[in-house]
Amino acid sequence: MAVHGLPQSKGRLAIIAGAGALPHHVAEAARRQGEDPFIIALSREADADWTGFDHTVLAIGDFAAISRTFATEGIDRVVLSGAVRRRPEWRDIRPTFRTLAKVPSVLKTLMSGGDDAVLRMAMDLIEASGARVIGAHEVVPDLLADPGPLGAHSPTDDDRRDIAAGIAAANALGALDVGQGAVAVGGRVVALEGAEGTDAMLARVADLRADGRISARRRGVLVKLCKPQQDERADLPSIGPSTVAGAEAAGLAGIAVEAGRALVLERPRLVEAADESGLFILGIERDAWKAGR
């Protein structure tokens, strides 16, 4: 019998948790959907407090222990969530017999791959252990951004021009497997997200603004897009209340994310914060936007 609203399943859900607040939000949301998630917190990465959840701490390259945990806990579905800032080095990889055959390609990927390549490799190794990798939004569909304005405010024509400039930059970045975010002010891209992440990029824009290098008379927008080639089972781009606070501190007019391909965390708090500070939050449809919507 299928559990209410979920694909039929006999096993337990695991969340492999990296850094940041996202994995905890995903775990709580999964619980609200009737799941009892088991948390595999990655050592040196996961920083949430997992009190109240069944959890264990494992090294990211320790596929042998991860695979054992899948067996003892009866895991059949796995969500990967959170940032993995420290890429595993080859000497940290402990393969299982099942995954041993894949080691040459693992080494190659670790030596040269972008974020997406490393993620795809991790997914392959997990699925070789018998569990299925699914996206957080498959467990908790209401995390996905809807099209249109999310709160009380909407972009002006100037903001829409900034959104278009941000989309062009985020697309170019994403195609290079670099980042997902860009900030445009006055039709001009002023910051691009690399390994530092969205919060650090917004802090940089706030500094540029304080330094007079971005006009106080123009506001600007943050655009976050899914990379064109991104496997949607990896974390989709996400925004939360802290993103709104960072955008406000940077003097921006609002935030645009891709409808259906971005996660909105703590939606009620986020919308309240955006409404209070006058920021718009917009779910955009990339193709409709391109066509000049």
Place this chain on the structure above:
Amino acid sequence: MAVHGLPQSKGRLAIIAGAGALPHHVAEAARRQGEDPFIIALSREADADWTGFDHTVLAIGDFAAISRTFATEGIDRVVLSGAVRRRPEWRDIRPTFRTLAKVPSVLKTLMSGGDDAVLRMAMDLIEASGARVIGAHEVVPDLLADPGPLGAHSPTDDDRRDIAAGIAAANALGALDVGQGAVAVGGRVVALEGAEGTDAMLARVADLRADGRISARRRGVLVKLCKPQQDERADLPSIGPSTVAGAEAAGLAGIAVEAGRALVLERPRLVEAADESGLFILGIERDAWKAGR
């Protein structure tokens, strides 16, 4: 009669100086070429000490005063050098009668243009005043980077892979008129230059490194390229001793710039610093590199 090594000219050279050390280096180098440059230091931008040079301080949008200065000083050639961090607002523009006809397009550019568009506009306005805008390298050709290694060190195969990744990112950025610089480590782009400039980007990479988010086992490179559509009379990308210091602090293996389309400032000091810290400085030919050289 043509002055030694210079195109025939009866007038004086002006340098319109923005922020940073570059304009002063250009002025000194011009003097070594037999020029007696007159400096127009942009208020709120120029930060060099111009003692020892004929100079005046003017607002960037004050084309009326700039045009008068051209007439009184007998300026016939103008070099634009240094960063203009604060874009002029429309209310700061003081056009001349000659430039008045161009004002509508000026306003449009200021409202929406990227750096290149604003620069082209400034050049058009200057040339409408009767002077010719030339590149710094036309006055001081030995500022240009040569192809090949500049100091004692050369890139390894790993470094060359990082250079290729950096070229791809810098090209994508440049086509969007965003920035000219990128840092790649382990084949992966970790930082992209926006309005913050190269030094701030290198400081960010040093922070990511200190934070363990870039492996200590991989070095990486800084790549700076001319934007594909860049007017070469605007400042070409430049490196100097401070770039070497920043790259060393970021743990990089070296710096690649485009031969013939990048300025190398204080070359003897730069080469000495790079040699001492073990960094390579490489002039690359974009097309040869693409072909797999």
